[in-house]
Amino acid sequence: MEEQTIHSDLIRGHIDAILLRILRDGDHYGYGLMKQVLTLSDGQYELKEPSLYTSLKRLEKQGSIESYWGDESQGGRRKYYRITPQGRAQYEEALAQWQWAKEIITKLLGGNDG
Amino acid sequence: MKQKNIRIFLLMLVTFLAYWFLNYGVVAELQLRRSIYEHAQTSAYFHNIQEILPYRSPYLGDASNTGNLFYHLPLHQYPMTFAIEPETCTLTVHYDTAAKTTEQVRENLAYNTLAAMAAIDNLQCIQYEFQDGTYCITRQQVEERFDVPLSALLDDTEQWEKATQHEIFLETVLAEWFPMEIDAPCSSDSQQV
């Protein structure tokens, strides 16, 4: 697995929204979410466990996601997460805010020149 | 919770009973026995000679040892001071009491003299100073009475008991050793200890 990690501070503020996006498309358990993040970023960003759990806890407390236990074939159980309507709304809001911010910052930093 | 409270309370009760029994029963009993024993130790008739065996010494010079010795003999309940005269090996014991008013003073002095001379090999003479006079006794006077060296008397409790019960408490012995007060110091110089 190639690890070309982007400066994680820039991404950290958006983890909640990123997880909501992934869950929007289907339920996942913890490791599954981490894998999805890696895949969606083309291997350029690896979400670490501590950030994952903190974020999941926060989202669940806010009511944006729900958890449930699923039985696995090997025995033991996994904790799955699904998005709630509030979560969907939160995602849309976060996406909109990001689009706006991206536009303004690009203008201010002059990223469109050359 | 309630059951636990009851159990704790019962524990407290049991502890209280144990405390009462031990403190006012057993301990008091032990203290009583001890005070009876200690009272007995003030009399030559009941004294346990084992108490002074740790203070045996060949030489008179050790003042603290001598003090300890006499604190474990009859008459120790009176304030004592000591003086040792090393050249003549004389020990002066000052008892802060009057000989006339002291119970069984002659028997106790005889006992103490024998014990001290048997314990300290080179002790030659003892002066007993009282508020109303002084007694003086020499080793020679004591040794006359016995066939064996004095220190041997302490090696065997049977010997000791025989010596104290049959020998020194005879009226003739006591009259000779400790007659009516004679102010006759054995030596003129004494160093205050």
Added chain:
Amino acid sequence: MNELERHVEKLFRHQPDTPETRELREEILSNLQAKREDLLAQGLDERAATEAAKRDIPSVDGLIDDQQTTNVERYRMACAQTVWLHCILFWIGTLPLLFTGYRWLGAVGLGLSVLSGVGYLLFWLIHPAMQGTRSLAGARRRKMIAWRIWGIFYAVAALSVAAVTFGSNLWYGTPVTIEGPYQWAVLASRFYVPLLTVLIPLTVSRFAALLPQYRVEG
């Protein structure tokens, strides 16, 4: 698999046993196992896969919500009951000392047991229903501080007793003689008396252990 279980065990060793922490344990373990399986499938050997999984979660600090909604009234009552019980245990501990010069400690034990019992009774009678949040980590911290302080205290006390008792022997090079059972008892009692204070850190420990039992659900 076992190594991952042990790792998670270690992560949660100092955490209280609540339904929340138990669920988190399970979740973390299952995710670590999934990661390990994944790495194995990608060709890493067992050792490397396990190590990689373990490395990603070195501690659970910050993941566990430390503030517990507590039934403060009942928690305090349980604490008062503990103090009462420990005072009685202290009193029992002083009973052997009745035969030594420390007899007065028996009276202290009596006094403490009665006072703490009365205090507990008063609590029982006057108990305002109260809820609040209590910090679990705070209680654990106090427990560790209490033990550390006590450890230092007893070490100092024992050393002082040893110095006073054997100091002159050490200084002058004379051999230590303990003649007879009475002297043994006196020596033992000098080390035993400061040992009785162990009930203080034990009580603080118990306070910390009791706290999770009085959490309020929801």
